[in-house]
Amino acid sequence: xxxxxxxxxxxxxxxxxxxxxxxxxxxxxxxxxxxxxxxxxxxxxxxxxxxxxxxxxxxxxxxxxxxxxxxxxxxxxxxxxxxxxxxxxxxxxxxxxxxxxxxxxxxxxxxxxxxxxxxxxxxxxxxxxxxxxxxxxxxxxxxxxxxxxxxxxxxxxxxxxxxxxxxxxxxxxxxxxxxxxxxxxxxxxxxxxxxxxxxxxxxxxxxxxxxxxxxxxxxxxxxxxxxxxxxxxxxxxxxxxxxxxxxxxxxxxxxxxxxxx
Amino acid sequence: xxxxxxxxxxxxxxxxxxxxxxxxxxxxxxxxxxxxxxxxxxxxxxxxxxxxxxxxxxxxxxxxxxxxxxxxxxxxxxxxxxxxxxxxxxxxxxxxxxxxxxxxxxxxxxxxxxxxxxxxxxxxxxxxxxxxxxxxxxxxxxxxxxxxxxxxxxxxxxxxxxxxxxxxxxxxxxxxxxxxxxxxxxxxxxxxxxxxxxxxxxxxxxxxxxxxxxxxxxxxxxxxxxxxxxxxxxxxxxxxxxxxxxxxxxxxxxxxxxxxxxxxxxxxxxxxxxxxxxxxxxxxxxxxxxx
Numbered sequence: 001x002x003x004x005x006x007x008x009x010x011x012x013x014x015x016x017x018x019x020x021x022x023x024x025x026x027x028x029x030x031x032x033x034x035x036x037x038x039x040x041x042x043x044x045x046x047x048x049x050x051x052x053x054x055x056x057x058x059x060x061x062x063x064x065x066x067x068x069x070x071x072x073x074x075x076x077x078x079x080x081x082x083x084x085x086x087x088x089x090x091x092x093x094x095x096x097x098x099x100x101x102x103x104x105x106x107x108x109x110x111x112x113x114x115x116x117x118x119x120x121x122x123x124x125x126x127x128x129x130x131x132x133x134x135x136x137x138x139x140x141x142x143x144x145x146x147x148x149x150x151x152x153x154x155x156x157x158x159x160x161x162x163x164x165x166x167x168x169x170x171x172x173x174x175x176x177x178x179x180x181x182x183x184x185x186x187x188x189x190x191x192x193x194x195x196x197x198x199x200x201x202x203x204x205x206x207x208x209x210x211x212x213x214x215x216x217x218x219x220x221x222x223x224x225x226x227x228x229x230x231x232x233x234x235x236x237x238x239x240x241x242x243x244x245x246x247x248x249x250x251x252x253x254x255x256x257x258x259x260x261x
Numbered sequence: 262x263x264x265x266x267x268x269x270x271x272x273x274x275x276x277x278x279x280x281x282x283x284x285x286x287x288x289x290x291x292x293x294x295x296x297x298x299x300x301x302x303x304x305x306x307x308x309x310x311x312x313x314x315x316x317x318x319x320x321x322x323x324x325x326x327x328x329x330x331x332x333x334x335x336x337x338x339x340x341x342x343x344x345x346x347x348x349x350x351x352x353x354x355x356x357x358x359x360x361x362x363x364x365x366x367x368x369x370x371x372x373x374x375x376x377x378x379x380x381x382x383x384x385x386x387x388x389x390x391x392x393x394x395x396x397x398x399x400x401x402x403x404x405x406x407x408x409x410x411x412x413x414x415x416x417x418x419x420x421x422x423x424x425x426x427x428x429x430x431x432x433x434x435x436x437x438x439x440x441x442x443x444x445x446x447x448x449x450x451x452x453x454x455x456x457x458x459x460x461x462x463x464x465x466x467x468x469x470x471x472x473x474x475x476x477x478x479x480x481x482x483x484x485x486x487x488x489x490x491x492x493x494x495x496x497x498x499x500x501x502x503x504x505x506x507x508x509x510x511x512x513x514x515x516x517x518x519x520x521x522x523x524x525x526x527x528x529x530x531x532x533x534x535x536x537x538x539x540x541x542x543x544x545x546x547x548x549x550x551x552x
Contacts, residue, residue, distance in 0.1 A: 004459060008358020015351045015368075015430070019375060022386045022427065025396030029389035077286040084279040092283075095290045101538045102298055103488030105505045106527045109512050110297025113304070136293045173278050198377050204491035209512055216491070219381040223388075223495050230385040237382035238374075245373045 023238065030231035042232035055218035059207075062131065062214065063200040066138040067193045070146045073139065075189065078151045079181055083160055096147040099140045104205045108137060112209065130210050137206045142196030149195070153188025154181075190251040198244035202237055298531065304524035317525035326507065326517075326526060333504040334533075336418065337486040340425035345479035347426065348433020349471075355434075356441050369438070372431035379428045384495035387424040391415040416497045424492060429482050436481060440474035440548070477544035484537040488530070504530055 033041040046052050081088050099107075115123040115133055123129035159181060166176045182189070207214035219237075223230045308314040321327065354360060355368045390397050391408070392415050398408050414420055444467055452462040490505035499506055508530065510516045511523040 005359045008354035008360055011350045011354035011358070012360060012364060015347070015354075018430075019371065019427070021397060022390040025390035026386040028396050029394075073286045073289055076282040080279040080282040084276050085283060088283065092286070095286075095294065097538075098290075098294045101484070101531075101535055102294070103505065103530055103534055105488065105490050105508050105512075106301065106531050107294070107297060109508065109523075109527050110301050111293075112512060114297045114300050136289070139289065140293055173282070177282075195377075202380055202382060204381055204494070205509075209509070216381060219385075220491075220495050223381060223385055224498065231389045234382040234385035234389070238378055238386070241378045242374050245370070245377065248373075249370070 026231050026234050026238075030228060030235050033228040042228040043236075046229050046232050046236070051218055051222075055213055055215045058213050059201050059203075059215035062135055062138065062212075063197045065135050066142060066200055067196050069135065070139045070142050070196060071150075071189050071193065074143070074146045074150050074192070075182060075185070076177060078147060078154055079159060079177060082151070082154050083163060092147075096144050099143050104137075104141065104203075105209075107140065108206050108209045111137060124210065130212060134206055134210050134212050134214070137210075138196070138200045138203065141199055141203070141206075142192070145195045145199075146189075146192035149188040149192035150185060151188075153185035153191075157181075157184045159184075187252040191248045194244040194247045194251075198241050201240060301524045301527050301531075304521055305528040307521055309519075309521060317519075317521050318529070320519075320522055321525055321529055325502075329502045329504045329507040330529065332418075332502060333487055336421055336425070336503060337483045339418075339422045340429050340486045341479050341483035343422070344426050344429025344433050344482050345437075345475060348430045348478075349437055349475055351430065352434045352437050352441055356438065357444070368434060372434040375431040376428050376435060379489070380491035381495040383424060383427060384492045387415055387420070387427070387496065391420065391423070416501065421493055421496065421501070424496065425486050425489070429486065432482060432485065433478055436478040437471075437475055440471055444470060473544050473548045477541045477548065480537050480541040480544070484534045484541075487537070488534055 030042050031038040031040065033039060033045070077092060081092050111133055112124065113119070115121055115129075117125045123133045162180055162184065163176055166180045171180070202216050202219060203214070204216035204220055206212075208217045208220065219230075219233055222233060305317055306313055306315070308316065321330070351368065355364045387395075389395050391413075392398065393409060395415070401408055415424070448466055449462055452466055457465070488505065490503075490509060493501055493503055494506060494509065499510055504526065507516075508523070508526050511526060515523065517523055517526070
């Protein structure tokens, strides 16, 4: 048995080296901007740059809009499918898995063709339309996670009994959804929201091809033109991802993996 | 109302309120998931004048496109196979290797973060690690090992594969953990009681139970890598000719000089990720039947 335990320690040790070294290296690199000594100059340069502030603000706003729209689409759907339209469960599950099957670059290609300037609904010709298109794309990217979180939460609260209790008090469907169901599945909605935020905040493919001034394309431009700022930005992005996933555990959701990049 | 059975009531009167509640979801799916994909699908089977043709798919065989597909398939296969292998080993070590209690939750939390840490920042991290001035490159050079003199470069096939493993291994850990938890401890005890060695237990019991889940997870990793573009693009620019980067250039500037051929490139990618996911689902349903 000792041989097996040695193997387990070896695997864990190698894993720790592989996963920690890039983090240490990136942090160390981000401190090298000032010649001859470590400093936080790279971080200062990043935070002071207008490009960082503008693109980060834009992506944060877009992520929040994405979360609101995703929740507004998913919560009623998951609720009604579970309680009143169970025969739709298969179709809805298939749809929620589509974003994991269709590569983002393929989907955005379809958007550009279908909603391009010469199409019947030229969303890309106005800046607001393109923002909306990007947001709907992000709703799609987050859909598998939002749906799973909300559906799991619905399963846990016995939505049927709650609904019947509220109906017996004379509440209508809309009121039940907002005042009875939503507060009870808050942790599921929040889990989906934080994961959506983590996916959307630095997304590159959609934002770049739709020409939006988002954080992802900004990151890519900095990577192509600067030496030390990219490392600082990678450390910031890692901390952000960690914060989002940490918040999910804090609100009581299970950690999940996103499988599309 | 109480006397009518629920089923027949639903047939006579559709639940309009509920349908109204799910309608926005279906409109969204039709407009932003299904229609855009269907548009590309139709375009891929049309020539410049809109007539039906299969020629676009035949022309996927031209060298520039074929090579980019081949490179994508190789990178996805290498990162999926290695990611599955290392991820499985890591998960087995943490869950069944007799390591301290805290290892499992630490690995799970870290895997949740690392599997979501991808895209452009991941490319930056590996530039800072294995780039020409990266910490590991510099450290190894002071120890007398010059990676770059030996032909290594983070901007190459193996560089990209090592980078992809940073999200592939954690993804494998998360996907395969339920299967490892499904290995009952009684099986091991029963095997030991019957005189089986540790090797015999793994070869004849644990691995036969685990392999469909592990293979399914590897397929998921493959599809995950195949669609990825941001990391490769940020690491190598447009110089690294994988299929998603070719498609990116096509969307940007019609580098193939043929829009319909561009649709076929997209549909080809979709076919590969679609088939991989179908195989994954087939394996998963098989595993669920066995339980």
